[in-house]
Amino acid sequence: MTVALQPGEAIQGAPEEETSRGASWPRYLALKGGGAAVSLVMVVVVGFFAFRVLPGDPAISMTRGRQVSADQVEILRKQFGLDQPLIVQFWNYLVGLLHGDLGTSYTYNRPVVDLIGTYIGPTLLLTGTAALVSIVLGLSLGQRAAWRRGTAFDRTQTSVALIFWSVPTFWLGLLLLLVFGGWLHWFPTGGMSTPGLGATGLAYVWDVVRHLVLPVTAMVAVVYAQYLLVMRASLLEEMSADYLTTARAKGLREDDVRRKHAVPNALLPTITLIFLTIGGLIGGAVTVETVFSWPGLGYLTFQALTSPDLPLLQGTFVVFSSIVIITNLAADLVYRVIDPRLKAS
Amino acid sequence: MFDTQSSSTARRRPLGRLALSLTVSAAVAAAPLAFAPAAFAAEDGDGGNYLRIATSADIDTLNPFTAVLGSSTGILTLAYERLVEWGAADNAPVPGAASEWKTSDDGLTWDFTFPEGRKWSDGEPLTANDAEWTLNAIQTDPDLQQASGGLVANMKSIEATSDTNLRIVLKEPQPQNPGNSMMVLPEHIWKDIKDPAEYRNAEDSVGSGPFTIAKWDEGQSVELKANPNFWRGAPKIDGIRFVYYKNADAQVQALKSGEVDIVSGLLPAQYESLKGVEGITVNAGAGRRYTSVAINPGAKDATGAPLGDGNPALQDPTLRRAIFMAIDNKTLLEKVLQGLGTLGQTEVPPVYPNYFGIDEDKVIPFDIDGANALLDEAGYVMGPDGIRLDKQGAPLNLRLMGRSSNPQHAQISEYMVSWLKEIGIGLNVAMYSDNQVNDDSTLGKYDLYFTGWGIGPDPDFQLSINRCSSYPNADGSGNLSENNWCDPKFDALFDKQHGELDPAKRADYVKQAFATIYDASVNNVIWYADSLEAYRSDRFTGFVTQPADGGVISGQNGYWGYYSTTPVADTSQLADAGAPTGLYIGIGAAVVVLGGLAVFLIARRRAATSDDRA
Numbered sequence: 001m002t003v004a005l006q007p008g009e010a011i012q013g014a015p016e017e018e019t020s021r022g023a024s025w026p027r028y029l030a031l032k033g034g035g036a037a038v039s040l041v042m043v044v045v046v047g048f049f050a051f052r053v054l055p056g057d058p059a060i061s062m063t064r065g066r067q068v069s070a071d072q073v074e075i076l077r078k079q080f081g082l083d084q085p086l087i088v089q090f091w092n093y094l095v096g097l098l099h100g101d102l103g104t105s106y107t108y109n110r111p112v113v114d115l116i117g118t119y120i121g122p123t124l125l126l127t128g129t130a131a132l133v134s135i136v137l138g139l140s141l142g143q144r145a146a147w148r149r150g151t152a153f154d155r156t157q158t159s160v161a162l163i164f165w166s167v168p169t170f171w172l173g174l175l176l177l178l179v180f181g182g183w184l185h186w187f188p189t190g191g192m193s194t195p196g197l198g199a200t201g202l203a204y205v206w207d208v209v210r211h212l213v214l215p216v217t218a219m220v221a222v223v224y225a226q227y228l229l230v231m232r233a234s235l236l237e238e239m240s241a242d243y244l245t246t247a248r249a250k251g252l253r254e255d256d257v258r259r260k261h262a263v264p265n266a267l268l269p270t271i272t273l274i275f276l277t278i279g280g281l282i283g284g285a286v287t288v289e290t291v292f293s294w295p296g297l298g299y300l301t302f303q304a305l306t307s308p309d310l311p312l313l314q315g316t317f318v319v320f321s322s323i324v325i326i327t328n329l330a331a332d333l334v335y336r337v338i339d340p341r342l343k344a345s
Numbered sequence: 346m347f348d349t350q351s352s353s354t355a356r357r358r359p360l361g362r363l364a365l366s367l368t369v370s371a372a373v374a375a376a377p378l379a380f381a382p383a384a385f386a387a388e389d390g391d392g393g394n395y396l397r398i399a400t401s402a403d404i405d406t407l408n409p410f411t412a413v414l415g416s417s418t419g420i421l422t423l424a425y426e427r428l429v430e431w432g433a434a435d436n437a438p439v440p441g442a443a444s445e446w447k448t449s450d451d452g453l454t455w456d457f458t459f460p461e462g463r464k465w466s467d468g469e470p471l472t473a474n475d476a477e478w479t480l481n482a483i484q485t486d487p488d489l490q491q492a493s494g495g496l497v498a499n500m501k502s503i504e505a506t507s508d509t510n511l512r513i514v515l516k517e518p519q520p521q522n523p524g525n526s527m528m529v530l531p532e533h534i535w536k537d538i539k540d541p542a543e544y545r546n547a548e549d550s551v552g553s554g555p556f557t558i559a560k561w562d563e564g565q566s567v568e569l570k571a572n573p574n575f576w577r578g579a580p581k582i583d584g585i586r587f588v589y590y591k592n593a594d595a596q597v598q599a600l601k602s603g604e605v606d607i608v609s610g611l612l613p614a615q616y617e618s619l620k621g622v623e624g625i626t627v628n629a630g631a632g633r634r635y636t637s638v639a640i641n642p643g644a645k646d647a648t649g650a651p652l653g654d655g656n657p658a659l660q661d662p663t664l665r666r667a668i669f670m671a672i673d674n675k676t677l678l679e680k681v682l683q684g685l686g687t688l689g690q691t692e693v694p695p696v697y698p699n700y701f702g703i704d705e706d707k708v709i710p711f712d713i714d715g716a717n718a719l720l721d722e723a724g725y726v727m728g729p730d731g732i733r734l735d736k737q738g739a740p741l742n743l744r745l746m747g748r749s750s751n752p753q754h755a756q757i758s759e760y761m762v763s764w765l766k767e768i769g770i771g772l773n774v775a776m777y778s779d780n781q782v783n784d785d786s787t788l789g790k791y792d793l794y795f796t797g798w799g800i801g802p803d804p805d806f807q808l809s810i811n812r813c814s815s816y817p818n819a820d821g822s823g824n825l826s827e828n829n830w831c832d833p834k835f836d837a838l839f840d841k842q843h844g845e846l847d848p849a850k851r852a853d854y855v856k857q858a859f860a861t862i863y864d865a866s867v868n869n870v871i872w873y874a875d876s877l878e879a880y881r882s883d884r885f886t887g888f889v890t891q892p893a894d895g896g897v898i899s900g901q902n903g904y905w906g907y908y909s910t911t912p913v914a915d916t917s918q919l920a921d922a923g924a925p926t927g928l929y930i931g932i933g934a935a936v937v938v939l940g941g942l943a944v945f946l947i948a949r950r951r952a953a954t955s956d957d958r959a
Contacts, residue, residue, distance in 0.1 A: 056780025057821065060787070062413060070823045072494045075487050077822075107405050107414070109491075109543070118563055174594055182598030189599040195566035195586050196395060293591040295564025303403050308780065 028336065036329040043321040047314045048093050054308045058082065058106050061307050080106055080310075093314070102318065103311030107303070112315035115300065120319070122192050123296035126288070127281045129212060130219035135274055137220065138227025143266070145228065146235035147258050158232070161225035169284070173218040173291035180214060187214050190293030215292040223281065230273050235266040268339055275331030279324030393583030394912040395568075396885055398899070399596040399605040400587045404567065407546040407558055409528045410482070410489040415900075418492070420567055420587060421528065423904045424552040426576075428457055428476060428511075428524030431902035434893045436697060436802040438522050442471060442529045442553060443511070452518030452846050457511040464574040465531045466557045473505035478532040480513075488542035495806075496527055518844055520851055521803040529553065555580045555908040565589055581911045582885075600625065606884050609899035611877035613683040624883035629685055629875040630890055630897030631696045636753070636797040637689065637870040638672065638745075638761070640665045644789025644829035646819040652829070653789020656743055658735035663723045665866035668793075669709050670716035671764045678872045681756045685877060689870030691859035692807060693800060696873075696892055699852040700804050703860050709869075716768045725769070733769035742771035746785060746794035749776040754795045757871070787821045789829050796868070798827070802902055804855050808839050811862060828867040835861045876900060887911040 059077040077083050081092065096103055102112035141161070145154040164172075181189035188194065193207050238244070239262060247257045286298035293299075297316060304312035402416035409421050429446065432439040443457035463471040480503040483489050483496075490497075497503075500523065502514045513523050534551050538544050547561035555577070556569035570584040588605055590596040596608040597615050601622065611619070619627050641655030642665065658664055674689055690708070693700040725733040725741065732740040745761065747754030758774040765772050772793075777785070786794055800807055809815065813831035815824045835858060842854035862868060876897045880888070889909035890896035898906035 054780065055778065055784045057784070060821070060825075061780060061783060068495045069498055070825075072490060072498075073822070075490060075494075079488070107403075109406055109408075109411050110545070122564070174592075177595055177598055181595075182601045185602045189602060189604055190590050190595045191565050191588065193565065195397070195562065195588050196568060290591045291595065293589055293595055295589070299564075299591055306779065 029333075032329055032332045036325050039325045040322060043318060043325070044094070044097060047317040047321070048090055051308060051310050051313045051317070052086065054305075054313075056308055058307050058310060062106060097318075102315035105304075105312040105315075106309045107307055107312070108309075112311050115312065116297065116315055116319055119295060119297045119300045122294055123282060123285055123289070123298060125192075125208075126212065126215055126294055126296060127219070127278075127285050130216045130223070131274075131278055131281050133216060134220040134224035135227055138224040139231045139267075139270065141224075142228040142231025142270075143235050143258065143263055146232040146239065146266075147254075147262075149232075149236060149239075154232075157228065161228045164221040165223075165225035167222060169218060169222045169287045170291060172221060173215070173288055176214045176218055177291065187211075192295055211292075215288050215294055218291070219281070219285070219288050223277070223284075226273065226277065227270065231266065231270050234269045235262055238262045238266045241265075268335065271338065272331045272335055275327045275334065279320070279327045282320065282323055395584050395586050396582050396607065396907060396910060397586045397588055397605045398907070399590045399599055399608040401590055401593060401596065401610060403589075404561070407550070407561060407567070408541070408544050409492060409530060409546070411491040411542055413492055416587075419900065420558070420569070422554070422901075423556045423569060423585070423907060424550065424554045424558050425528040425530065426471075426553040428527045428529060429522050430904075431525065431802050431891075433889050433891045433896075433901075433903060433905035436892060436902055438525060441524070442476065443524055446522065446524060448846065452844070453515045455513045455515070455523055457513070457524055459509045459511065461509065463553070463576050465533075465551050465553055466572045466574050467531075467551045468574060469531065469533055469551075470508075471529070471531070471553055472508040473511040474508065475532045476511045476527075476529045477503055477505035478536065479530045480527070482530075482535075482541065486542070491542075493527065496523070499523070518846065519805070520843060520845060521805050525803065526801075555904050556585055559584065577908075580908055581887075585907055600879060600881065603881065605881075607878065607880040607899065609876065609878040609897075611879065613685050613877065616685065616877040616879070617683070619879045624881055625879055626882035627877070627879045628890070628898060629877055631687065631694065631892070631895050632874045632876040632897070633694055633696055633801075633900075634797055634799040635689060635692050635694060635870045635873050636795070637692075637868050638669075638757075638793055639786075639796045639828055639868045640668065640793050640866065641789055641791050642828070642830045642865070642867045644826075645816050645831070647816045647823055648819070649816075650819065651789075652817075652819065653785075653791070655789055655829075656735075656741075656792045658737075658739075658741060659743070659792060661723070661736075662866055663719060664725065664741075666709060667716040667719045667723075667768060668765065668770065669866050669869045670712050670719070671768045671770075672761060672869060672871070673711040673764065674869075674871045675711065677757055677760060680760070681753055682872055682874055686872040686874040689872045691856075691863045692798065692868065692870060693804060693855075693859055694873040696896065697800070697802060697804070699848070700855045700859070702856070703863055707860060707864065709863075709866070713764070713767050720768060727769050731766070731769060732771050740771065741769065742773065743792040745772050745774045746782060746791045747774065747776045748779055748782050748795065750779055751795070757795070784821065786829075787817060787825070804859070805843060808842070808855065808858050811858075812836050812839055828862065830862070830865060830867045832861060832865060882913070884913055885910045886913055 058080060059073050059082060063073055063076065074083075081089055084092075093103065100113065102116070104110065105112050105115055108115055138161075141157050145157045148154050177189055180186045188211050192211050193199070193204065194211075197207060199207050241262075244257055244262055247261045248254075252260075282297075285294075285296060286302055288294065289296045289298040290302060297319070300312065301316040301320075303309070304316065400416050402414060404417045404420070405414045406412050407417060407420065409425055412418055412421055426442040428441055428443045429438045430441040431437075442459065442463060444460040445458045447456045448454070457473070457476070459471065459473045459476070461470075465471050480497055480500065483493055484500065484503065499516050499519055500513055501516045502512075504512050506512050515523065531551050531553075535541055545561075546558065547563075548558070549560075550558040552558065552572065553575070555572055555575045557572050558567065559570045560568045562568075566589060567587040568584060569586075571580045571582065573579045588599075590599060590605075593610065593612065593615060596605065597611070597619065599605045600608045600619070616627055616629070619625055640659055641653065642662075643657065643660040644652040644655055646652045678684060678686055678688055687695055690701070690703045693702075695701045720733060725735065728734045728740050730740075732742065735741055743765075745758055747758060755774075755776060758772075762772045762774065782794065785791055786796065798807065807827070810825050810827040811830065813833065813836055815826045816829075816831065817823045817826060838854055838858040838861060842851050842858060845851040845854060876899070878897065878899050880898070887910050888898045888907075889905045890898055891901040891903060891905055
């Protein structure tokens, strides 16, 4: 509950602050952009040092259980650059980063940038689809629930959403897999496409869509509640507003009072929530990707933790964090564009 | 109200309606998605007989020089002949790329014969020159040592004296055949690769094993196709597809639904659930891994200084022995592993019968009373709260460390806590991440902990990490000590077996050496878990296991299991293991009709209300 309401609450104060300040566009941009840049720098620094605290020597972990001499472990350590002082490693990391080089993965022995490039596509496809479906579903159910507050529809929708929300994604995913994959055989049990099918064009798209259904369902079921609840809450706040009485007095149909007058105003906090959660959704794909063997970035991160594959961990951390920071910045900007009160000031 | 107060226009589609129609269209669209339940069973793009293997572990690279993860080396074993293979029947050395081998009397010079007629998958001849090139490449380039560096460390010179003869001169005699596990790569392909360490070898590779790598679809699957030039004869299937599954439950479901043909690494409960399923056969093959509880006997670093924080009382072998006497391995095997394994003895599992086992009179029995008597006699007096006191008068409260990733550790711990309580020893159990356990065990920061190793066919390496010289540096770098323990008597036995070229005599020394570890009560092997696997016997049959009697299909020291399989006569028509297709068609038709009706009604409603919109 708190998670869903926090962003909404945070926004409540925001418009007033900005209005009173009456910041001009360039100043606003500089302010928000600067904040984002500072966050990015922090991420870069934290990303390096945080993972050094992890237990496990990567060179020893990677050779564990194999026939290797101490000399070979040393060679490996040298290849990884682990024999250098931490500050030198940090400097190399910074210099690399400025050149768009996130280092070379220990495990996969290839540039982290390449690896992320390979795996980010499926993650964006999965989380993008899930985000879209849950936003549409959450918002439409949320406004209907608010409009008919206290009715059976409201109570059912809210409780169903909350029940799904409290279900662990992992468990729900496995359940879907068991029922629709293993038992009914309606959908594939894993992966993004059928290996060896050799499908191209539309047939390939069809194959991918079939593979998308279960993971998207699992993700949507767990996250759509927050959109529903915030939409419902912010619409409820609007519902006693005078302009709705005016609208009704004009003789407008109830449905249109809701759609054309109340919802646009109530949508503001929700839009910020959408941007805020998109970053989290991508990070949260780890579980779903693991259950449904989705070849995405989340699972790559999980793998990297086991070594620990430091360059890969740093790389995925920087990417995930950047997505969150950028979507937050986008939320700030979009908010200002769509809120006419801010524009006027 | 319904049709008099409308102001909406048909052009502006409100969110709610959009959502509704989206939902309806999604339902309509999903209906046909749900069809073709049996389609993925046998639908191969090229219509061939492909064995589809579920694989849970990730693949780092398919470059034989640098691949270290087990799943990658397992695939490479199928694609490249080693100089000498591990036999299917009993893991004894058998011909690979080389057909025979001779050792000089001093054990230093090894000659390998490459018979005429060995070919690469592209038809080029496979000769001693390929082997020379491969081994020299590993020895001279540190970047290429990641996978097999340890295998060439003892080689002084590597030379192809002719197309058919490879001579390896060793620095010192070694009992393990230097050709074992040593992959040979085609020189005519690899010599032109600019940076062989970076090469991923992901597509249409040239190899010498029963299969060659056709395509690696990263994060999803690896496809191998049969090698028609394989010297033992082409496989009877068209190829293999390794399909990634990132969790074991999904693998089980995929086997049931016919999306894969073989799964391995099953948990006992998963194994039981697949028993008796139509079209599926289960196999509990003898495993190569031991599971044990190790006791910190007083870890030291390479300089001989104490390392870590192990309880000093455990340096007394009598106390360690009493602890192991209080652990009932038989109960653990039956209750925790549901009997799917073999009772533990020394670190060598029974799949290697030459080195397995210990004399019956040396076995430490489960005997709580005996353990109590032993402790009483050794002077560990019982404290007032039922916990014995050590020689310094401190209560014997010990720590037991396990891995949170392994649920069996927690289960075993519960039994151990109550058993040890009966002999007056307190046990505090804590589970940590794999890396934490690895770090702490290397640094001697434990009293007791759960461990286990997969044992290779040659015991030399496993023994070597128990020598006094294997103590690590104070920071955990340098050598690796399996048990943080050292005994000159053991070192003498190690040297004896290491220099012994007569297999029977060597086996005897090896057994004695492992018995010394056992006797020191530093590592109590609880069990050797069976390797649990299941396959679609309605599609494939004839798997050769390793060892022949009660062995495994997957994860062999060789290619025998997958190489030997034959398709069942009628594999293209796999019986649909699910509900009748008619049911799906019925459900699908209903969804389509309802969906269509909904769309129609929505359209009608919109048409009706849009007339009098302002």
